[in-house]
C-alpha cells in the first residue's frame with residue numbers, strides 16, 4: 001500500500017487528489033495539509049472531498065505529513081512550495097509537484113532536492129498534454145522557421161499565474177525543437193504599435209474566465225495554411241489521476257528529477 005500525503009488538500013486540485021487516492025487500488029491517504037489557520041483544520045479529508053469519512057484529519061504541518069507518508073503530492077501555490085519541498089527533503093520522502101508559477105530559484109531548489117530524493121515535476125499531469133508536447137516538437141521540427149508559432153491558453157477566473165505552466169512547457173519544447181532560446185524569443189501578449197512580427201518570436205496569449213478547466217493550443221501559422229495542436233481538459237480528475245499515478249510510480253524510483261514522460265514510459 002502506498003501512503004500518500006497531499007499538500008494543498010483544501011484547494012480545487014487538493015479535493016480532486018483526495019478522491020483520486022481513494023479511488024486508486026494500492027494507494028491510501030496518509031495525510032492532508034491545508035494552510036495554517038485554515039477554517040478546514042481538524043475536518044476529515046474525505047468529508048471535505050465528498051468521498052465519505054477517510055479517518056484522516058486535515059492538518060497544517062507538511063513535516064508531519066512527510067513523516068506519515070511514502071510520497072507527497074504538492075498542488076499549492078509558489079508561496080507554500082519552499083516549506084513543502086524542505087519537508088520532503090528533510091524526511092527523505094519522494095515528492096510529486098504539480099504547482100505552477102515557480103520561479104527560477106524554486107526550480108533550482110527542485111533540481112538540488114532531486115539529487116537526494118525522487119522528484120517528479122509536471123506542469124500538467126494529463127496523458128493528453130504529454131502527448132501534445134511530443135506532437136508540438138514533431139510539428140516544429142517538420143515546419144521549421146517558415147511557420148510562426150503562437151501558444152494560446154485559457155483557464156478559469158481563479159487562476160493566478162500566466163501564462164500557464166503547460167503553455168510555458170509547450171514553449172520550451174517548441175523552442176528546443178527549433179533551436180531557439182525561449183527567454184530571448186518569447187512574447188507575452190501584444191498591445192499598441194507593435195511593429196511587424198519577428199519570425200523568431202514564440203508568442204503567448206492567456207485567456208481567463210469562468211470555469212474553463214484548462215485549454216492549450218499551439219498554432220503554427222504559415223503562408224496559405226495553418227496547423228493547430230489543441231488539448232482541452234474538461235475535468236480536473238484527469239490531472240489528479242495522473243498525479244496519483246505519478247506518485248505511486250515515484251516511490252520505486254531512485255533519487256532524480258522525472259517528468260510525466262518517464263511516468264508513462266515514453267522516453268525512447
Ligand SMILES: NC(=O)C1=CN([C@@H]2O[C@H](COP(=O)(O)OP(=O)(O)OC[C@H]3O[C@@H](n4cnc5c(N)ncnc54)[C@H](OP(=O)(O)O)[C@@H]3O)[C@@H](O)[C@H]2O)C=CC1
Pocket residue numbers: 007008009010011012013014034035036038075076077078079080097098099100101122123124125126165239
Ligand atoms: N500540474 C498539473 O497537472 C496542474 C497544476 N495545477 C496547479 O496546481 C496549483 C493549485 O491549483 P488549484 O488547486 O486550482 O488552486 P487552489 O487555489 O484551489 O489551491 C491551492 C491550495 O494551496 C493552499 N495554499 C496557498 N498558499 C499557501 C501557503 N502559503 N501555505 C499553505 N497553503 C497554501 C491554498 O490554501 P487556501 O485555500 O487556504 O488559500 C489552497 O488550498 C496551481 O499552481 C495550479 O496551476 C492545477 C491543475 C493541474
Ligand SMILES: O=C(O)C1=N[C@H](C(=O)O)C[C@H](O)C1
Pocket residue numbers: 100123124155159163164165166167213214215
Ligand atoms: O491552474 C490550473 O487550473 C491549471 N494549471 C496548470 C498549468 O498552469 O498549466 C495545468 C492545467 O492547465 C490547469
